[in-house]
Structure formats: structure tokens, C-alpha cells
Amino acid sequence: MNPQIIKNREEIVSHGNCKGREITVDIIERAIMAVNxxxxxxxxxxxxxxxxxxxxxxxxxxxxxxxxxxxxxxxxxxxxxxxxxxxxxxxxxxxxxxxxxxxxxxxxxxxxxxxxxxxxxxxxxxxxxxxxxxxxxxxxxxxxxxxxxxxxxxxxxPAGIGISLEDLIRVTELLLSCGATIEEINCVRNHIxxxxxxxxxxxxxxxxxxxxxxxxxxxxxxxxxxxxxxxxTFADAISVLKRYDLLEKTPPSIIKHLRRGLKDPSLExxxxxxxxxxxxxxxxxxDNRIMCEAAKERAEELGLKSLIFTTVLEGESRDAGIVLASIAKEVERRGQPISPPCALIAGGETTVTLSGECGKGGPSQELVVAAALKIAGSKLITVASIDTDGTDGPTDAAGGIVDGYTLERARREGIDLFECLKRHNCYEALKALGDAIITKQTGTNVMDLNVLVIAE
CATH class of the missing domain: 3.40.50.10180 (Glycerate kinase, MOFRL-like N-terminal domain)
Structure with missing residues (x-):
């Protein structure tokens, strides 16, 4: 198998913290290969x-x-x-x-x-x-x-009488845009x-x-x-819809089927x-754990200390980006919880809650743009996030990569990263900066991989 999974590798390692980017991309490619x-x-x-x-x-x-x-x-x-x-x-x-x-x-x-x-x-x-x-x-x-x-x-x-394909499409749209986790989404799907x-x-x-x-x-x-x-259970599925205020927006045929399931145990x-x-x-x-272990192993082969911070990262993508970037800054400044040169590995699946008019992007792209704002000015930190199936949101990008120079470069190009986050339009910014990660067919799908390298 061709070890180069990232098609635009030369582009994304050609600017900013070039050494940190090279190491980060190397770790990502090894990790993806391990779960093919x-x-x-x-x-x-x-x-x-x-x-x-x-x-x-x-x-x-x-x-x-x-x-x-x-x-x-x-x-x-x-x-x-x-x-x-x-x-x-x-x-x-x-x-x-x-x-x-x-x-x-x-x-x-x-x-x-x-x-x-x-x-x-x-x-x-x-x-x-x-x-x-x-x-x-x-x-x-x-x-x-x-x-x-x-x-x-x-x-x-469709499972129930009267549920149409259009009904399934509508509830899918609602669940994907409300910030529900994949487990919550599948709980509803499993019952309809x-x-x-x-x-x-x-x-x-x-x-x-x-x-x-x-x-x-x-x-x-x-x-x-x-x-x-x-x-x-059917009760769990209804609870998910209630949690995200979707009951009144969900097609009546689906609500009718779920309520029928509450009363009829044979439908469970x-x-x-x-x-x-x-x-x-x-x-x-x-699974994600196997991938994160492979990322850790490759980082250590490259001479870095490494730490799998989590394999169950969840929450809003931009919030996760800020948290991960904050940890990287703690490593850079105080050597805690691990000292440079090192790599932090985080797996999981973050989500984006959409509202109003939105641009183009995906969870991994939002995560790195939020991180870029937090690590601005750092000479050591590189952050990358990738959806392992090669598609992050409705884009041709798998994710993105940023470093301490990204915000400065964006300003020079007239790109407002704060506005991009606000409008969920991170794809256009990363593409213009040469920081969108484009992959070949990865042959896998084990959620997201986040790699933070802190090294000179």
C-alpha cells in the first residue's frame, strides 16, 4: 500500500513551522495505515x-x-x-x-x-x-x-408504517445539525x-x-x-429528540412510531x-484506540515523548480545539503533563452545532482553526485534526493543520479566522492558506485523530 495517504503533503508542510508539520503529517499517515x-x-x-x-x-x-x-x-x-x-x-x-x-x-x-x-x-x-x-x-x-x-x-x-425516505432524510438533517453525538443519532436511527x-x-x-x-x-x-x-430503548430515542428540542420538528410519522414502541414491547x-x-x-x-496507539508508536520512533491524552474526545469542535491548544501551551511553557519535544494524541469525535446561515467546513477544520487562535505566536506547537474516512463535513478536505504562525499568515492574506469560526466557514480559510488536509481513499473510518506536536 502506498504509504503517502495525504495527497497535498508537500503543500501543507511547505510553510509555517515546517519541521513540526512534517512530524505531524508523518504521525497521521502511520496511524491511518494501522487501521486500513x-x-x-x-x-x-x-x-x-x-x-x-x-x-x-x-x-x-x-x-x-x-x-x-x-x-x-x-x-x-x-x-x-x-x-x-x-x-x-x-x-x-x-x-x-x-x-x-x-x-x-x-x-x-x-x-x-x-x-x-x-x-x-x-x-x-x-x-x-x-x-x-x-x-x-x-x-x-x-x-x-x-x-x-x-x-x-x-x-x-424505514421501520414503521407511514415512515418515508423523506422522513428519514429530515430527521437525519435535524440530528446532524443539532450537535448530537453519533451514539445519540444512532439511538434514534436504531428505533425508526x-x-x-x-x-x-x-x-x-x-x-x-x-x-x-x-x-x-x-x-x-x-x-x-x-x-x-x-x-x-424507544424511551432513549425520544429522550434524544427532547434533549435537542426536536420533537416538534421531527416528522409526525416518526414520533407516532416511537410512541407506539413505548407501548408495545414486541417492537423493541x-x-x-x-x-x-x-x-x-x-x-x-x-477502532480509534488502535489508531491512537499507532500514532504514539510513530511519535516515539521519531524521537518524541508521547502521550495519548484521550480516545473519547467529544463536545463542540471549537471548544475541543481551545482545550487541546491550551494543554499544548502548558506543555510548551511548563513541561506539564509532558515535556517537549513531544506529541499529544487525542482521538474521538467532536461535533458542530449549526444555526442560521453557514459557510463550508467540518468538525476537524473548526477544531484546528480554534486552536490556531489559541497558539498564535508559538514557535513550537503544531496542531492537526483529521476525520479518518477522508471527508470532514460536506467538503473534499479530511481536516486541517495549523501552527503558531497561522494567525499571522491569515491576517496578511486578509482572512479573519474569528469570522470564519463564527460563520462555520473554516474550509475556505484553510484552503486559501494551504492548510486543508486532502487525502486519498483511507480505507478506514475510526472517527477523528488529533495530533499536537510540541518541538523545535
Whole structure:
């Protein structure tokens, strides 16, 4: 695999604190490579002596009637590509749903392209076909379900009578703009859609064996998706809508379904005990912790002390940027909690609450612009933030990188970073400054990575 994931590396390391930027970019690229779905699947799944080996599971290929492959997500293609190469013509049928910017094809598995972050008709049709394949499995069959971040939008299917695709789009818009966490968003989705929250298992024959291969993109760090029983409730889903004052804005069909679920326990999502006697194996291929550990390891290889500050960073992006920058300044001035030269690593997923007329940007971009204002004048600090799937908000940037010279450079160019934050228009500023990070296909999605380097 080409180790250079960042396409505009030369541009973003050519100005400001060049050495700090080089180190920061190096750490980011190593971390992303460590959670690539293709590479991890090749290590976890292989065939030897006509035996299919999946981690600690072993299957005699001659005894398997059919092997099916289904899935969805922004990084699911990378896992599927590996499975396609490993299993080849052993695959009886397969279909995955990916983001519409994925252009590659596979030999034995069909690829459906759909919209993200807003669901569309292509995703709905893809979900119907995923369900069709899932229902084909019988005794002696093996079915792979490959899930990565973005699967919720890419594989929509309304659960209740009267809920339309347009209703799902509307509630998605509301949840994405209110500042809700991904866990809160998925709690609602799990209760208004047919396949989510473990419900796909109800449509798979109990005699079939299910293998879930999952790249985790939730702060909780737990496997999730259509093959993982849910622990939230209809009451929890309604609480999320109340918390963000969305009840009156949410389509009536969705509210009606949620309230019906409060009264009818049979509508509740499956609990783990429902599938206790089923052969279901959910395997986590990668998560944010693994990525942060790889970032730490690379920093130490480069001669820096390193500290994983957190893998569960949440909250408003600009607030997180200020906090992280403040810690970097404490390191620079007082050598606490670690002394330079060093790298601070923080993983997680921050959010942006939108209101009024907004520009263009994303959480990682807002985080670094807020940090740039805090570290202005520093000769040692570099801050980068990247969404690991390569797309930060509705932009072509994965994130951004700044240092102590960024504010001064912005002023010289007539760019008001304070106004950019206020209008959620950080993309245009970072792009103009040559500080937007543009990546190739990353083959992963494990939330966000924030790297702060404090070094001469």
C-alpha cells in the first residue's frame, strides 16, 4: 500500500513551522495505515489447507453450502476488496453499499453506490437487496456482514408504517445539525429503521452462521450495526429528540412510531439474550484506540515523548480545539503533563452545532482553526485534526493543520479566522492558506485523530 495517504503533503508542510508539520503529517499517515480495512482483513481472514480461518474460527470449505457477503459503510469497500480476493469464487452472492464517490468494482461482489450523509433512493434499494440476500441463507451457510461508519445513512429502510425516505432524510438533517453525538443519532436511527440495532439477525435463518466484520467509529468503542443487539430503548430515542428540542420538528410519522414502541414491547430492538443460542460472531477489526496507539508508536520512533491524552474526545469542535491548544501551551511553557519535544494524541469525535446561515467546513477544520487562535505566536506547537474516512463535513478536505504562525499568515492574506469560526466557514480559510488536509481513499473510518506536536 502506498504509504503517502495525504495527497497535498508537500503543500501543507511547505510553510509555517515546517519541521513540526512534517512530524505531524508523518504521525497521521502511520496511524491511518494501522487501521486500513484491507490490510486488517488480510491478516484476520485467510484460507489454508481448504480451511477458512477467521481469527480463531475455523471452517471446512467443503462443508459450507454457501458463503454470502453483505454490508455497508464508507470504509466497507476496503474490507470487501480483501474478502473478494481471499474467497474468490467461493462467494455465492454478495452486495455492499458504499459512498457514491467510490469508483472501483469487484469480481464476485456487487457494489451499490448511495448518498452520504443524507440517505437516498439508491441506498434504500440497496438495503432491500441486502435484506434479500440475508434471507437466502440456510443451514450450513456462512454470511459475512461488513459494517463501517456511514452504514446508517447508506443502508436506510424505514421501520414503521407511514415512515418515508423523506422522513428519514429530515430527521437525519435535524440530528446532524443539532450537535448530537453519533451514539445519540444512532439511538434514534436504531428505533425508526428496519435493519439497524441488531434487527437484521431476525431475518437470517437461525441455522446460518453470521460473521460481523466491523470497524468501530463510535466513541463508546463497542461493535455496533445490524448484527449487534441494541441496548437502547424507544424511551432513549425520544429522550434524544427532547434533549435537542426536536420533537416538534421531527416528522409526525416518526414520533407516532416511537410512541407506539413505548407501548408495545414486541417492537423493541433485540437484546443480546435473544440470540444467545445463535452462531453470531462480531469481530472488531479496528477502532480509534488502535489508531491512537499507532500514532504514539510513530511519535516515539521519531524521537518524541508521547502521550495519548484521550480516545473519547467529544463536545463542540471549537471548544475541543481551545482545550487541546491550551494543554499544548502548558506543555510548551511548563513541561506539564509532558515535556517537549513531544506529541499529544487525542482521538474521538467532536461535533458542530449549526444555526442560521453557514459557510463550508467540518468538525476537524473548526477544531484546528480554534486552536490556531489559541497558539498564535508559538514557535513550537503544531496542531492537526483529521476525520479518518477522508471527508470532514460536506467538503473534499479530511481536516486541517495549523501552527503558531497561522494567525499571522491569515491576517496578511486578509482572512479573519474569528469570522470564519463564527460563520462555520473554516474550509475556505484553510484552503486559501494551504492548510486543508486532502487525502486519498483511507480505507478506514475510526472517527477523528488529533495530533499536537510540541518541538523545535
Amino acid at each position: 480495512g484491507y490490510e486488517l482483513t488480510k491478516k484476520a481472514v485467510y484460507i489454508r489447507d481448504n480451511k477458512l480461518i477467521i481469527k480463531d474460527l475455523v471452517y471446512d470449505l467443503s462443508r459450507l453450502r454457501n458463503i454470502y457477503v453483505i454490508g455497508a459503510g464508507k470504509a466497507t469497500f476496503s474490507i470487501t476488496q480483501a474478502l473478494d480476493e481471499i474467497l474468490g469464487e467461493n462467494i455465492s452472492r454478495g452486495l455492499i453499499i458504499v459512498k457514491d464517490d467510490e469508483t472501483m468494482k469487484l469480481r464476485n461482489i456487487e457494489v451499490v453506490r448511495a448518498s452520504h450523509p443524507m440517505p437516498n433512493e439508491d441506498g434504500l434499494e440497496g438495503a432491500r437487496r441486502v435484506l434479500e440476500i440475508a434471507r437466502m441463507a440456510r443451514d450450513g451457510d456462512l454470511i459475512f456482514c461488513l459494517i463501517t461508519g456511514g452504514a446508517s445513512a447508506l443502508m436506510p429502510m 429503521e428496519l435493519l439497524k440495532g441488531g434487527k437484521l439477525l431476525r431475518y437470517i435463518h437461525p441455522g446460518a452462521e453470521v460473521i460481523g466484520l466491523i470497524i468501530v467509529d463510535e466513541v463508546a468503542g463497542l461493535p455496533w450495526g445490524p448484527t449487534v443487539p441494541d441496548t437502547t 430492538n433485540p437484546r443480546p439474550e435473544e440470540f444467545r443460542d445463535r452462531r453470531v460472531h462480531n469481530i472488531v477489526l479496528a
